[in-house]
Amino acid sequence: MTDYANLFRLDGKHAVVVGAGSGIGREAALALAAQGARVTAADRDLPAASQTAALGTELTAYELDVLDEQAVFQAARDLGDVDILIFTAATNVRKRLLDYTGGEFDRVVALNLRASFDLVRAFGAPMAARGRGSIVGFSSIRATTVEPGQSVYAATKAGLVQLLRTAAAELGPNGVRVNAIAPGVVETPLTAQIKADPSWYDAYAQKSALRRWATPDELAGAVVYLASDASTFVTGSVLHVDGGWTAIDGRFDPPN
Structure with a gap:
């Protein structure tokens, strides 16, 4: 019989959270630890990862630059048995396509997709x-809905979804589940440029059904769900945590 009282518990599990130095990654690491997991908080910024580790129990900081392929494979060896992998690290260059440079393209693709x-x-x-x-990667609503x-x-986030779906298909027979989380607008360092512009910030807030932005901790529940036995038959899926953004098309509210 299923023990529903402990469905989301992660006792005895080792979780690695890449990008745990701030934002969604930090909250994910803290949430997993709160459910009993032993968490490695990995980040390129070791002091930031150490700050995360200091906020809870059973957290250890680990320096990892995911742009270094050899370092990534060394980390997998160093960290031993890993039951849960969460990765959130991403970058963006907000610029019209015709103004993009090849170097900027390579930089975004390198972190968002190659890593x-x-x-x-x-x-x-x-x-x-x-x-x-269980592997969980962070995509975005931009995998399906774009803007100038x-x-x-957007291309990297769409590519990530298909990469993870393929991994789900290939690793599923070996008992490994692979899923994506697609956030809407979240108040993180990556969106600081938008948050600093009140009109831009408000326009984004009005786009979702909940009429607001998310805070990083509001993504943590989705992480725990996909990492835990609550989702043992969930793989190859994209879980939207977007306040209803992708459910809405149009801006007109009809009269009563």
Whole structure:
């Protein structure tokens, strides 16, 4: 009989959260630890990761630059048995497509897509060998809904969804689940440029059904769900946590 009282507990599990130094990654690390997981808070910024680790119990900081392929595979070896991999690191260059440079394209693709590819390979292989594991990558509503200035970011987030779906298909027979979370607008360092512009900030707030932005902690529940036994038959899925943004089309409210 299923123990529903402990459905979301992660006792005895080892979780690695990449991008845990701030924003969604930090909240994900804290939430997983609160459910009993032993959490490695990995980030390129070791002091930031250490700050995250100091906020809870069973958290350890680890310096990791995901742009370094060798470092990613070394991390998978260093950290031993990993049951849960969460990765949130991303970058964006907000610029119209015709104004983009090749260097900017390469920079966004390298972090948003290539690094994800390396993380899935490095940590997915030992998970498959052990016959268990959960991998969760952060996509975006921009994987399906775009706006001017988001071309390369949107392309990488759409590509990430298909990368993770393929990983779900290939690793599923070995007991490894792979899913994506697609946030809407969240108050993180990545969206600081928008938040600093009141008109832009308010326009985004009005686009969702809830008429507001999310805070990073509001993504943590989705992370815990996909990491835990509450989602044992969920793989190859995209969980939108967007306040209803992608459910809405149009701006007109009909009269009563």
